[in-house]
Amino acid sequence: MKLTLVTGLTGLLLLGTIVELLRRRQLREKYGMLWLAVLVVVIPLSLFPRLLDNVAELLGVASGVSLVLFLGIVFLLLVCVHLSWEVSALEEETRTLAEDFALLRAEIDADRAARDELVSTDG
Amino acid sequence: MVNGKRTLIIIPALNESGSIADVVGEVRGELPGVDVLVVDDGSTDRTAAVAAAAGAKVAKLPYNLGVGGAMRLGYRYARDHDYDVAIQIDADGQHDPRYVPKLVDLLDDNDLVIGARFAGEGDYMVRGPRRWAMVMLSAVLSRVAHTKLTDTTSGFRAANRRVIEMFATWYPAEYLGDTVETLVHTARRGYRIRQVPVAMRKRMAGTPSHSPARAMIYLGRAFAVLTLALIRR
Numbered sequence: 268m269k270l271t272l273v274t275g276l277t278g279l280l281l282l283g284t285i286v287e288l289l290r291r292r293q294l295r296e297k298y299g300m301l302w303l304a305v306l307v308v309v310i311p312l313s314l315f316p317r318l319l320d321n322v323a324e325l326l327g328v329a330s331g332v333s334l335v336l337f338l339g340i341v342f343l344l345l346v347c348v349h350l351s352w353e354v355s356a357l358e359e360e361t362r363t364l365a366e367d368f369a370l371l372r373a374e375i376d377a378d379r380a381a382r383d384e385l386v387s388t389d390g
Numbered sequence: 391m392v393n394g395k396r397t398l399i400i401i402p403a404l405n406e407s408g409s410i411a412d413v414v415g416e417v418r419g420e421l422p423g424v425d426v427l428v429v430d431d432g433s434t435d436r437t438a439a440v441a442a443a444a445g446a447k448v449a450k451l452p453y454n455l456g457v458g459g460a461m462r463l464g465y466r467y468a469r470d471h472d473y474d475v476a477i478q479i480d481a482d483g484q485h486d487p488r489y490v491p492k493l494v495d496l497l498d499d500n501d502l503v504i505g506a507r508f509a510g511e512g513d514y515m516v517r518g519p520r521r522w523a524m525v526m527l528s529a530v531l532s533r534v535a536h537t538k539l540t541d542t543t544s545g546f547r548a549a550n551r552r553v554i555e556m557f558a559t560w561y562p563a564e565y566l567g568d569t570v571e572t573l574v575h576t577a578r579r580g581y582r583i584r585q586v587p588v589a590m591r592k593r594m595a596g597t598p599s600h601s602p603a604r605a606m607i608y609l610g611r612a613f614a615v616l617t618l619a620l621i622r623r
């Protein structure tokens with residue numbers, strides 16, 4: 268009973284945090300939706316940890332709790348992979364931005380040099 | 391100038407080289423004296439070059455930001471160049487620029503005017519989950535905005551200075567955020583929104599962004615975006 272209280276409260280706390288972050292626009296929609304979906308699974312499980320016992324038996328896992336741990340780790344790994352992927356995309360984008368910026372600067376410098384040239388030959 | 395107001399037409403475009411020249415040409419023909427800004431959102435075809443040749447100003451984004459990202463750039467341009475009115479038009483030729491003066495007229499008493507299909511004019515039809523999504527969005531957003539809205543995802547809208555100012559600093563880049571969330575946000579801040587019936591035409595070239603298979607996902611996302619927009623401040 269005590270355990271259920273601890274896990275249940277943790278789940279609700281997480282839910283509150285995510286909803287508040289979304290409300291304040293600190294989380295992009297796609298990440299917010301991901302975490303909300305996770306909580307929809309986690310909160311019932313935190314209140315009734317035995318929920319997965321039947322599925323666990325079917326898969327040959329000794330108890331529902333170990334199944335949850337296993338799935339949790341797999342899920343966290345997937346999230347890490349996803350974040351690495353996002354960071355890679357971001358790095359590619361900043362690279363493109365830096366190139367654009369350098370090209371613009373080169374063009375402006377060339378323009379300015381050409382104008383200075385014109386002024387000095389005129390004068 | 392449209393009705394004495396300095397007007398900027400903003401056209402977000404992604405790989406629309408087949409239609410963009412005609413769209414820009416038609417806008418400039420129908421509305422002499424307006425400026426046209428095409429925001430090329432990382433197209434891989436010749437959209438930017440074709441648009442420039444047709445007489446539009448072109449802002450080329452280095453990579454795809456989505457319609458919302460392109461539109462914030464457009465509104466920033468409108469704000470920085472002191473336009474009275476900014477009007478978003480699709481690059482596929484579905485919006486008829488002859489409705490623009492009507493939209494601008496209504497901006498006298500409103501802050502954001504939407505050119506809406508399904509409001510009596512034209513014969514544009516949508517079926518299945520996409521239609522349910524539109525019905526749900528219309529019902530909820532009409533209540534939020536205190537006005538009848540039948541086409542909440544329309545990409546044909548006119549904004550006055552106050553709204554340009556707001557959109558230049560705040561415009562969501564998320565999918566559906568550019569239409570649904572901006573409406574909630576605008577209405578909540580007390581701006582007046584109105585819709586005008588417009589006839590919608592078939593796209594001139596290129597491929598539509600929505601396949602029927604995605605309709606169901608669209609419904610789910612529309613629901614999620616709407617819920618989020620309503621709880622957000």
Ligand SMILES: Nc1nc2c(ncn2[C@@H]2O[C@H](COP(=O)(O)OP(=O)(O)OP(=O)(O)O)[C@@H](O)[C@H]2O)c(=O)[nH]1
Nearest residue numbers: 402403404406431456457460480481482598599600
């Ligand atoms: N900036 C930008 N514009 C886009 C993007 N995707 C589509 N667009 C433009 O947004 C406008 C509307 O896109 P469409 O694909 O016609 O979408 P729609 O009108 O809602 O749907 P259809 O009924 O299929 O025409 C067009 O001008 C497109 O070029 C994008 O990723 N970035």
Ligand SMILES: [Mg+2]
Nearest residue numbers: 480482484593
């Ligand atoms: Mg279209």
